[in-house]
Amino acid sequence: MKNFLSVHDAPSVGRLIERAAAIKADPFDHERTGHHKTLINLFFNPSLRTRLSTEKAGMTLGFQVITMDMAGGWKLEFEDGIVMNLDRAEHVREAAGVLSQYCDILAVRSFPELVDRDADYADRVINAFVKYATVPVVSLESAIRHPLQSLADCLTISEHRRSARPRVALTWAPHPRKLPQAVANSFAEWMVNWGEVDLVIANPEGFDLAPEFTAGAEVVHDQAAALRGAEFVYTKNWSSYTHYGATADLPGWIVDEDKMALTDNAYFMHCLPVRRNVIVSDGVLNSDRSLVLQQANNRTWAAAAVLEALAG
């Protein structure tokens, strides 16, 4: 594996899940993997889970780990050929080159602006690091994908499924702010490429995800129809891809006990952070069907499997 930006970088989803499970089962037997190697994590946006689980994964494998919050760094320029006489002090070309002097793997989080769809879907920030870094680059959630979350979610589903090929429902839910499509895009493409679940996606009209991520999944606009018979309910808000960045005030899409009663005694999943009693009711989130802490735990083992593959 050269970089880890999407499911397409994983030679085999099943194999990567197996490696994550193996490291989870025996975490103290992998300290040589990153020996004398350095991992740098760069954050252009906030994080709790991604930051700490990736640091923990790096330390578990014996890497030296350095994390930088880019709010404290120079403002970077991403345009090529530009006259840099405004407020951006450093070009990504130098920044990525310099970071490559200090580390063996470079991980980057950068969210979309949700204003210009073409600009966001060009995934400019992470791709600039890929272009100018001389070390492997890992996505810690880019403008359009969150692959480490999705790999952790695959591991969580593999650990909890009752049937060989469970029905997984990804449902849109309400939120007071406009949020990226990244988690949902990634979840869809990992579920489809994994090939061991049947994925149905429910969202309001006007909130269909970009077709490149949902090919192979069923997309419906009736939440109840999607939930019926589901073994896993993966919940997430996203702003509109079609009317780019638009939100909708649809409180009826909350996932509550009545909605969960439609399912096949499903587990509830969410990547966190989650808005209680907006996205999901307290009753569902506090219940023993909620897997949110298991998902957060599995972030560590997903990151470890990816770091192991990149450390070669």
Ligand SMILES: NCCC[C@H](NC(=O)CCC(=O)O)C(=O)O
């Ligand atoms: N990393 C997991 C989700 C990150 C981000 N959520 C958020 O920004 C939620 C913020 C809030 O609830 O205000 C997203 O949807 O992509």
Ligand SMILES: NC(=O)OP(=O)(O)O
């Ligand atoms: N799920 C997730 O990526 O959480 P953070 O945004 O806190 O890293």
